[in-house]
Amino acid sequence: MKSSIRIDHACAADAPVVAEMVGELLNEIMRATGNQAFHFNLEETTARLRTFLEQEKYHVLVARDATAGTEVGFLTLCESFALYAEGAYGTIPELYVRPELRSQHVGQQLIQAARTFGHTRQWKRLEVTTPQLPQFDRTLGFYEREGFSVAGGRKLKTAL
Template identity: 55%
Template sequence: MNHIIVKRATHEHSAQTAVLVGELLQEIMDRIGIDVFHFDLQETKERLADFIVTEKNFVFIAVDNEEKEIIGFVTVYEGYALYAEGAFGTMAELYVQPSYRSQGIGNMLIQSVKDFGNERGWKRLEVTTPPLPQFDATLAFYEREGFEISGGRKLKAVI
């Protein structure tokens, strides 16, 4: 594990990280058996670079220094709400390549976000996982990382 580091991504990391975004979305669709995402690698790369530069998302990457490749990432954005007592973070995506799982890399990514949030004065960090049996292991992972169910379900309306 000494060869794995986590650092904040720059726009130069967007191409390699966008590939991992595609892997994450495909894994979710395979798990639920429904094509719910549209993924275009070039659009995602450009969007990710914009999000990083404009700080719409803060992105942390896990890098295998021996292989010189990004093997995981987490994206988080800042929000503000009265219920959250001000500023807070929401993790939008978290992914570690399957061959690197169960090695503490997800923990390293989340800890980097928590440290970043502390620096920004966040009171809390939120994440959503679908309330489906296919995501029970994901829920258990987040609970091991100190998250607790806070009620409700995430809903969307396409506009």
């Protein structure tokens, strides 16, 4: 039986389940890379996400299986500004679909909902970063099928 997926904008009450899926995402990345790259604390992440949502600094789209009544994925969005992007644009910091629903078009639905949201904000584009590692070739392929193209560069970070 095919599931019925609904995409909703998250509210503060969704913070616990989205934070749980963030933990699943980060653990999956660390297992794939063999690198303990993230510090994850469910309680801290839930509180941080709740604050971000309440302050409207972070936009979260939640994929729900309406038939089962469960959350099956999410996509987060941040608004950014850059001269190279000709103004406002959206960044996708996280996108995650629970493994049992992958290849069921949930990711496509989340990307489409992000595009729709971006149009309402008059964004010029959406950007996403995926690691340049063989373990993430499938992820890169997904984004390319969804119309994203490699823009070059590498994501770098430094602690403040």
